[in-house]
Amino acid sequence: MYICLCKGVTDRDICQAVKQGAVRMRDLRSSLGVTGQCGVCACRAKMTLDKALSQEFAQQAGVRSL
Numbered sequence: 001m002y003i004c005l006c007k008g009v010t011d012r013d014i015c016q017a018v019k020q021g022a023v024r025m026r027d028l029r030s031s032l033g034v035t036g037q038c039g040v041c042a043c044r045a046k047m048t049l050d051k052a053l054s055q056e057f058a059q060q061a062g063v064r065s066l
């Protein structure tokens with residue numbers, strides 16, 4: 001699903017950025033350009049970032065407990 005139409009960024013792009021170390025909106029802006037133009041995507045991008053971070057942390061915690 002597209003999150004940022006101006007830059008053509010999808011939720012998968014954001015998840016991938018999180019896997020590569022993005023943890024803040026600033027990281028998404030510098031790596032993907034999210035919110036770099038009209039800014040309408042800010043709320044949805046933040047929600048997607050938070051969800052991706054939660055999933056990433058849960059996955060890491062699961063790996064550690066094995």
Ligand code: FES
Nearest residue numbers: 004006037038041
């Ligand atoms: S929709 Fe993301 S900057 Fe316009």
